[in-house]
Amino acid sequence: MPPIKLPPTPASAYNENRRANTLLLAQVRELEAAVRAAGRRVIMGHPETEGQVAAYIRELNRALYKQVLLPVMKRRPLRPPATASAASKTTRSPRARKRTKLRAPRKASRPRAARKSARKQGRKR
Numbered sequence: 001m002p003p004i005k006l007p008p009t010p011a012s013a014y015n016e017n018r019r020a021n022t023l024l025l026a027q028v029r030e031l032e033a034a035v036r037a038a039g040r041r042v043i044m045g046h047p048e049t050e051g052q053v054a055a056y057i058r059e060l061n062r063a064l065y066k067q068v069l070l071p072v073m074k075r076r077p078l079r080p081p082a083t084a085s086a087a088s089k090t091t092r093s094p095r096a097r098k099r100t101k102l103r104a105p106r107k108a109s110r111p112r113a114a115r116k117s118a119r120k121q122g123r124k125r
Contacts, residue, residue, distance in 0.1 A: 013112065019049060020050050021097065025047075028047065028060070032060060035060055038067040038068060045081075055081045056081060056121060
């Protein structure tokens, strides 16, 4: 039988900033159920992007693998990776980052001695 030739996977097949589709989210739910069935509590995560789903699936697979191989013992509940959800909310455009770097320096305040003498004399700062 001749081998079946498959076309290469396009680079656009995975985009970590793209919203996760229903199939990926269903896989996350199934993995969470499998980890629970293996005897570990799972605090449900709500990944939104493909990158967050990939990180969460990695954690769930690792937990399931360890749960099956290691002896039964009490473990803390599995939480979704914090970096995945926080990273998407704090992502700023390169332009915004550039603007913050180019801000003018803050105006220098009066020296401490001058502030103390002003307070002693009853003047406002």
